[in-house]
Amino acid sequence: MKKVKLVVWALLLIIGVLAVPASGFASPGSYTLDGSSYGSWWVNETSSHSPYVFDSHERKFSGHFENYVFQFAANTNGSGSTVLVAFQNPTTGAVVMSPSVISGSGGAKLFLNGDYNVIVWDAPHASTGYTLTVGAYAPGQVNVLAPTSFLLKGNTYQIEASVSGTPTAVNAYAVDAGGTEYSLGALSLSGGTYKRNYTFNTTYSSNNGATMPKLRVKATYAVGGTVSSDVSIYVTNQNAAYYSGMDSTWFYSSTWNNSFVGMANNDQMCYEYAVDQRTVSGEPYQIDQDVIDYMLKQNGSYHNWTGRAGTLFTSYSTTPIPYPDVIYFSGFHWAKVTQWDASGNPTELLSKWGPDEVIKSTSANAFSGGSYGSPRLYFKK
Numbered sequence: 001m002k003k004v005k006l007v008v009w010a011l012l013l014i015i016g017v018l019a020v021p022a023s024g025f026a027s028p029g030s031y032t033l034d035g036s037s038y039g040s041w042w043v044n045e046t047s048s049h050s051p052y053v054f055d056s057h058e059r060k061f062s063g064h065f066e067n068y069v070f071q072f073a074a075n076t077n078g079s080g081s082t083v084l085v086a087f088q089n090p091t092t093g094a095v096v097m098s099p100s101v102i103s104g105s106g107g108a109k110l111f112l113n114g115d116y117n118v119i120v121w122d123a124p125h126a127s128t129g130y131t132l133t134v135g136a137y138a139p140g141q142v143n144v145l146a147p148t149s150f151l152l153k154g155n156t157y158q159i160e161a162s163v164s165g166t167p168t169a170v171n172a173y174a175v176d177a178g179g180t181e182y183s184l185g186a187l188s189l190s191g192g193t194y195k196r197n198y199t200f201n202t203t204y205s206s207n208n209g210a211t212m213p214k215l216r217v218k219a220t221y222a223v224g225g226t227v228s229s230d231v232s233i234y235v236t237n238q239n240a241a242y243y244s245g246m247d248s249t250w251f252y253s254s255t256w257n258n259s260f261v262g263m264a265n266n267d268q269m270c271y272e273y274a275v276d277q278r279t280v281s282g283e284p285y286q287i288d289q290d291v292i293d294y295m296l297k298q299n300g301s302y303h304n305w306t307g308r309a310g311t312l313f314t315s316y317s318t319t320p321i322p323y324p325d326v327i328y329f330s331g332f333h334w335a336k337v338t339q340w341d342a343s344g345n346p347t348e349l350l351s352k353w354g355p356d357e358v359i360k361s362t363s364a365n366a367f368s369g370g371s372y373g374s375p376r377l378y379f380k381k
Contacts, residue, residue: 027066031070031134031136033062033063034061053086058121059119060117060118062118065116068136068137068224069109069112069164069165070112070134071106071133073108073132073134074122074133075130076128076130078128079129079130081123081125082122083101083122083132084120084121085099085100085119086099086119087110087112087119088119089117090115097110102120109141111140111164138227139223139224139227140163140221140227141164141229142161142164143161144160144230145160148215148233148256149256150233150234151233151236152200152235152258153236153239154239155199156200157197157198157255158197159184159196159197159217161187161193161195161229162192162193163194163219165227167221169186169220171186171217172187172196172215172216172218173218174200174202176205177204177205177206177213181216182204184196184198203235203236203264206234206264208265208267209265212234212263234263237356246353246370246371246372247367247370247372248365248366248369248370249366250366259361260357260360261350261357261360264355267279273350273352275310276310277309277310280310281309282305284302288376290302291377295328296314296316297312314380314381315379315380316377319378320364322344324378324380325380325381327364327375327377331370331371331373333351333372334351346364347362347363348360349364349366
């Protein structure tokens with residue numbers, strides 16, 4: 001009959017080695033498996049328990065775990081089989097945690113508090129067996145639920161996170177691209193998650209558009225230190241009134257359903273974005289002929305654009321044409337056309353708003369009521 005080696009161990013944590021109390025379980029991170037809190041022994045892979053829950057080769061252990069994140073991992077001894085672990089209520093037999101793969105890098109990290117049947121098996125069944133390890137990993141888990149993605153300056157959002165364990169404090173931070181934390185205040189437990197409302201009025205550094213800043217929620221525990229989790233956020237350069245005043249089609253329904261396409265940066269302008277360049281040597285004048293020479297890479301009266309980097313455009317029109325690739329607007333603004341209707345009329349445009357973001361518009365006339373003006377020149381590749 002195939003054998004499986006079981007090793008139960010405790011990890012060194014920031015505060016030192018966790019000690020198992022002499023009587024009972026009170027210290028977070030304490031645990032037992034089949035009555036022992038440490039050591040190693042051999043067991044039969046096929047258990048005598050009945051009925052089987054998942055697999056005829058499963059092994060069921062009686063476990064007690066104290067209010068902590070425990071890491072389960074398995075070494076398959078080169079067999080390549082997949083080892084799984086699941087958890088069962090020892091009284092009712094109900095599966096309380098679905099199977100997790102624990103073979104491979106890192107294993108599975110699971111928050112446990114109480115008594116469980118720990119069920120382990122491999123598939124397919126490897127003749128070499130596998131070594132199971134379990135250890136105390138962290139005092140809890142943090143999962144940031146909201147908000148994420150593009151946050152509109154001046155808007156108030158609910159910061160929400162799920163936090164396991166028993167933290168003494170839960171706090172939120174904005175983290176810029178350089179790693180600097182900015183406190184957003186404490187979160188309070190409400191309805192099973194930790195929450196607070198916060199009005200975002202600061203645009204945190206994105207390393208000039210290269211790295212999205214983070215929202216970090218950090219939980220502090222009396223035993224085990226701190227645990228944190230990050231999600232990506234970006235606070236816009238301007239507020240809603242500014243964007244809507246520039247573009248009649250601009251919209252912001254949610255952090256993930258809005259007109260924003262890319263983060264702001266200081267060195268790419270609309271005329272550079274239109275020709276697919278981060279930067280271009282020189283800047284065209286606000287004169288139609290220089291704009292035409294720039295787009296068509298011509299040696300003109302104002303600049304010699306023959307060596308301009310980026311996309312070459314081969315033709316232009318002063319009147320609307322079907323399927324234009326770029327539109328130049330009277331207020332010295334360029335926009336790429338990325339979608340058209342069946343007749344070739346632009347239905348989606350992308351443009352870089354000076355040092356601000358890349359923004360999606362849904363009409364060639366989107367800027368007519370603002371400083372960018374009306375379509376003036378139409379270009380094709």
